[in-house]
Amino acid sequence: MYGYTKQTGLDYEEAVENAKSELKKEGFGMLMEIDVKATLKKKINIDFDKYVILGACNPNYAHMALLAEREIGLIMPCNVIVYEQDGKVFASSILPTVAMGMIKNKKLKIIAEAVEAKLKKVIDAI
Numbered sequence: 001m002y003g004y005t006k007q008t009g010l011d012y013e014e015a016v017e018n019a020k021s022e023l024k025k026e027g028f029g030m031l032m033e034i035d036v037k038a039t040l041k042k043k044i045n046i047d048f049d050k051y052v053i054l055g056a057c058n059p060n061y062a063h064m065a066l067l068a069e070r071e072i073g074l075i076m077p078c079n080v081i082v083y084e085q086d087g088k089v090f091a092s093s094i095l096p097t098v099a100m101g102m103i104k105n106k107k108l109k110i111i112a113e114a115v116e117a118k119l120k121k122v123i124d125a126i
Contacts, residue, residue, distance in 0.1 A: 002099065004116075005092035006123050012050045012084045015126055019054060019082050019091055022122040028056040031077050051083040061115050065100075068107035075099050078119060082126075091126040093119040 008015045020030065032055035040046045057077040065072045080093045096112035096119070 002095055003092045004095055004120050004123050005090055006126070008089045008091055008126050010089055010126070012082065012089050015082045015089045015091055016052055016054075018126045019080055019122065022125045023054065023056045023080065025125075026118040026122055027058045027060065028078070028118070028122075029059065031055040031057050036083075049084050052081065054080045054082070056080055056119075058115060058118065061111055065108060065111050068111060069103055069105050072100070072103070072108065078115060080119070080122065091123050093123050095119075 008018075010018060023030070032053075034053040034055075036051040036053060037048045040048045055077040056079070062076060065076070078094050078096060080091065082089065082091050084090075096116045097109070100108055100112040
């Protein structure tokens, strides 16, 4: 298990806006937003469910992580996704402890735990 997922009681658009708002409350900025449905339609003419990838970054934790492990940028930012499947809307975030678990660095583990707690709070609040 590498993600923390919850079904929301919201429609897709509301869930996306709530995700952005909750990320901001927890100190995350948005580095990117990828509309997967639109991208797949444009690039390969495939119809897909509503699905967005939000590349979120908490600058304070990102700085600490980069100081602890210079190559950590290979697995940053923290992705949060919102998608619709079979009429249900889900929100999910990466689990930084799992993603960064392959790196044996005690300082990084502490940072990953703190970021993961914030991301879980975001998903729970959506």
